[in-house]
Amino acid sequence: MTMTTDFNAAKINNGVNVDALLGAREAFEQTPEAAQFKWRASCEWVTGTHSRSTIKNFFGLGTEQSRDKHFCVEADHPKVFAAEDNAPTPVEIVLAGLASCLTAGVAAVAQRRGIQLHSVKATLEGDMDIQGILGMDDDIRNGFGGIRVHFDIRADASQDDIKSLVAQSQKRSAVFDIITNPTNVFVTVN
Amino acid sequence: MTMTTDFNAAKINNGVNVDALLGAREAFEQTPEAAQFKWRASCEWVTGTHSRSTIKNFFGLGTEQSRDKHFCVEADHPKVFAAEDNAPTPVEIVLAGLASCLTAGVAAVAQRRGIQLHSVKATLEGDMDIQGILGMDDDIRNGFGGIRVHFDIRADASQDDIKSLVAQSQKRSAVFDIITNPTNVFVTVN
Secondary structure (H helix, E strand, O other), X not given: XXXXXXXXXXXXXXXXXXXXXXXXXXXXXXXXXXXXXXXXXXXXXXXXXXXXXXXXXXXXXXXXXXXXXXXXXXXXXXXXXXXXXXXXXXXXXXXXXXXXXXHHHHHHHHHHOOOOEEEEEEEEEEEEEOOOOOOOOOXXXXXXXXXXXXXXXXXXXXXXXXXXXXHHHHHOOHHHHHHHOOOOEEEEEO | XXXXXXXHHHHOOOOXXXXXXXXXXXXXXXXXXXXXXXXXXXXXXXXXXXXXXXXOOEEEOOEEEOOOOOEEEEEOOXXXXXXXXXXXXXXXXXXXXXXXXXXXXXXXXXXXXXXXXXXXXXEEEEEEEOXXXXXXXXXXXXXXXXXXXXXXXXXXXXXXXXXXXXXXXXXXXXXXXXXXXOOOEEEEEO
């Protein structure tokens, strides 16, 4: 029975190295200071509402981690805001961050549970009353009034097991936590 | 005096159409339902922790708004998480969203106040204890313990006026609000 399970689990490949993640857990139990990460981005104003953020290095496992490349994320406002629409809006970028965090989590949990995924698609929508950012009414918040995420997943698993994958991903998602709970942001100038 | 002020204001160009934004404010006072926006993203799993989010349409001004193009935001995990590092992590993407939202705000407020910007650079760092997302300790959150944002701004303005630009941007930033305050996220499956 155990052999059959192991045999099936070995065939499951969602592209996630679960053994390495479980190994990291054990290592962090010995040296919890290695689990303290610092993630970074820097952003340069281009013109108007157009900007370009660069992502390269971070700190983790007790040392600076330097990627051999950098990533860019551009942002802008759309034409209905009298802007150039060169890139997605900052709030759409946050939705992409949430979507990708939950999706990566689904893949990792599926791998851990021996469930072969075939496809995962997340569709997100966030409500925003623009009167908030325009400063028209202090009772209207600047951010999203609420966000809906819908997952469409094809996998070798029952509907209940698929729902459970998403629930576990949500429970351990960094961006889900960032959006649903408050985080202190300290801003300094020059 | 007024003419001099107008003359100076006319020469200020940060690439933001403040008149259009003020016009939008007036329009929304008449028809607040036009200010109800829905921002969207959809995300497809590639493999492992790699995903690709697509951003195209949104709802606003009482109707569907269709861009004539779409934007992609890819995400992945880094090699120290035994992943492929094809793209930034979801949490770095959220930092880029915050950076770009505050930076666009600085440009808009500067335009409104008649301050010529020369350069704006934001540097962000978020602390994360990875024991949270690994589920090692329920007292450790999944998201950032805190975020620091530092602005380096060159502009034709006093240091106090530059600080005030950033404070006003922060006050009206959608993403700053999303990160510092809780937002409900509703997740459904299939």
